[in-house]
Amino acid sequence: MSVSTCRSSRDAVRAPEVPGLEERALDAHDRAIVLATQAGLPLVPDPWGAVGREVGLDGEEVLARLRAMQARGVIRRVAAVPNHYRLGYVANGMTVWDVDDAEVERLGREVAAIAGVSHCYRRPRHLPHWPYNLFAMLHGRSREEVERQAEALRERLGAACRDHRILYSSRILKKTGLRLSRRTPSA
Amino acid sequence: MHCQPPPEQVHDLDALDRRLIDSYQRGLPVCPRPFARIAERLGAAEDEVIARLERLQARGVLSRVGAVFDHARAGASLLAAVAVPEAERDAFAELINAAPGVNHNYARETQGRAPLAQDDPAGEHDYNLWFVMTAPEAPALEARLDALEARLGVPILRLPMLESFHIDLAFPIPWAELERT
Known part of the structure; x- marks a missing residue:
C-alpha cells in the first residue's frame, strides 16, 4: 500500500482488525450495528429503523443496543463529529512534559482543562532517552497559536516541570478510526 | 505537509x-x-x-x-514511536502501516534540535514516526510490537497510557475568531 495516502474527509484506508472489540463487549447483533454505523448514521428521520433494516433488527432494538453500548462505555458518544482541520485548526502539536511524579496527577488534571488541549495522558518514562511522563495534544490555527498554548501549559506546570518538547505532525501516513474488521461500508 | x-x-x-x-x-x-x-x-x-x-x-x-468508540475498552493499545533517518522514513512507514494492528501513523518533527533517541547519541534523528498499535489483549500487543521491532531493526519506544486526564475531543469553536483568519 502507498504511504502517501491522502486523508480524505472520510477515512477510506482499509480497516485494521480489532477482534477484541467483538470478544470483550459485543455480540453478533451489536457487531452488525457497529459495522453498519461506524462510517456514519443514515441521515433520515428514523436512522435506527434504517440501520435495523440493514442488520435484520427492528429500530427499537437498534436504539436499545446503542444505548446499552453507550452505558457500557464502548461507545463514548453518538455525535456530529467536526473535522477541526477543515475549520482551520491546521496545526496540531503533541507536547511532552517531564513533570515531577509527586505532582503529575494533580497537574495533569489542571492542564487537561486548558483551552486547545484535546487529550491529556500520563505515560511511562523510558530513561535516559525519554524522560517525558505527561502528554497533551494541542490544536491551533497556526504553530504560533500552538506555541502560545504550550506556554500556558508551561506556566501552569511551573517548577514541577523540568523539560518539554513540542512534536508537530508533518504528515499523516495512516489514519483510521477504530474500525471492526470488514471492508469499510461504502461511504 | x-x-x-x-x-x-x-x-x-x-x-x-x-x-x-x-x-x-x-x-x-x-x-x-x-x-x-x-x-x-x-x-x-x-x-x-x-x-x-x-x-x-x-x-x-x-x-x-x-x-465515537472508546479504544481503551476495545482491547489493548499503546502509542509507539521509532527514530529513523528522514531519508528512509517512508520505507519504514510502509513496513509499519503493513503490520497487523497499526491504526494511526504520523510523521512528527520535534521543534528545535532534540537528541532523544536511545540509539542516537549524536542526535542525528529524533523519534519521527509515531503510531498506535492495537491488539485483542496485552500479550498479543507485546507480540505484535516485538515482531514489528524485529522487522524494522530499530527499537520501538512503547508508551502505554497510564492515566487519562481528559478524553473529550469536543471543544468550543470560536466562530468569530475564525472569521478573522
Missing part, C-alpha cells in the same frame, strides 16, 4: 450550521426521531436539520454523524 483540502471558509456557515456543530459535537439525542428532537430544540424543521447535516458532512466540516 498535510494533503487534505484547504480549510473551509467559515463565513459560509450560517447561525444554524454553527448551532448544530456547537450543540451536537458532544452528543446527539439517542432517542426515536433524533433529528426531529434537534429541530425542535433549534426551532427548525426536521428536514432542514437533516439537509444541513448532509451538507456539512459533504463539505467535510463534519467528519461524520455517528458513534
Whole structure:
C-alpha cells in the first residue's frame, strides 16, 4: 500500500482488525450495528429503523443496543463529529512534559482543562532517552497559536516541570478510526 | 505537509450550521426521531436539520454523524514511536502501516534540535514516526510490537497510557475568531 495516502474527509484506508472489540463487549447483533454505523448514521428521520433494516433488527432494538453500548462505555458518544482541520485548526502539536511524579496527577488534571488541549495522558518514562511522563495534544490555527498554548501549559506546570518538547505532525501516513474488521461500508 | 483540502471558509456557515456543530459535537439525542428532537430544540424543521447535516458532512466540516468508540475498552493499545533517518522514513512507514494492528501513523518533527533517541547519541534523528498499535489483549500487543521491532531493526519506544486526564475531543469553536483568519 502507498504511504502517501491522502486523508480524505472520510477515512477510506482499509480497516485494521480489532477482534477484541467483538470478544470483550459485543455480540453478533451489536457487531452488525457497529459495522453498519461506524462510517456514519443514515441521515433520515428514523436512522435506527434504517440501520435495523440493514442488520435484520427492528429500530427499537437498534436504539436499545446503542444505548446499552453507550452505558457500557464502548461507545463514548453518538455525535456530529467536526473535522477541526477543515475549520482551520491546521496545526496540531503533541507536547511532552517531564513533570515531577509527586505532582503529575494533580497537574495533569489542571492542564487537561486548558483551552486547545484535546487529550491529556500520563505515560511511562523510558530513561535516559525519554524522560517525558505527561502528554497533551494541542490544536491551533497556526504553530504560533500552538506555541502560545504550550506556554500556558508551561506556566501552569511551573517548577514541577523540568523539560518539554513540542512534536508537530508533518504528515499523516495512516489514519483510521477504530474500525471492526470488514471492508469499510461504502461511504 | 498535510494533503487534505484547504480549510473551509467559515463565513459560509450560517447561525444554524454553527448551532448544530456547537450543540451536537458532544452528543446527539439517542432517542426515536433524533433529528426531529434537534429541530425542535433549534426551532427548525426536521428536514432542514437533516439537509444541513448532509451538507456539512459533504463539505467535510463534519467528519461524520455517528458513534465515537472508546479504544481503551476495545482491547489493548499503546502509542509507539521509532527514530529513523528522514531519508528512509517512508520505507519504514510502509513496513509499519503493513503490520497487523497499526491504526494511526504520523510523521512528527520535534521543534528545535532534540537528541532523544536511545540509539542516537549524536542526535542525528529524533523519534519521527509515531503510531498506535492495537491488539485483542496485552500479550498479543507485546507480540505484535516485538515482531514489528524485529522487522524494522530499530527499537520501538512503547508508551502505554497510564492515566487519562481528559478524553473529550469536543471543544468550543470560536466562530468569530475564525472569521478573522
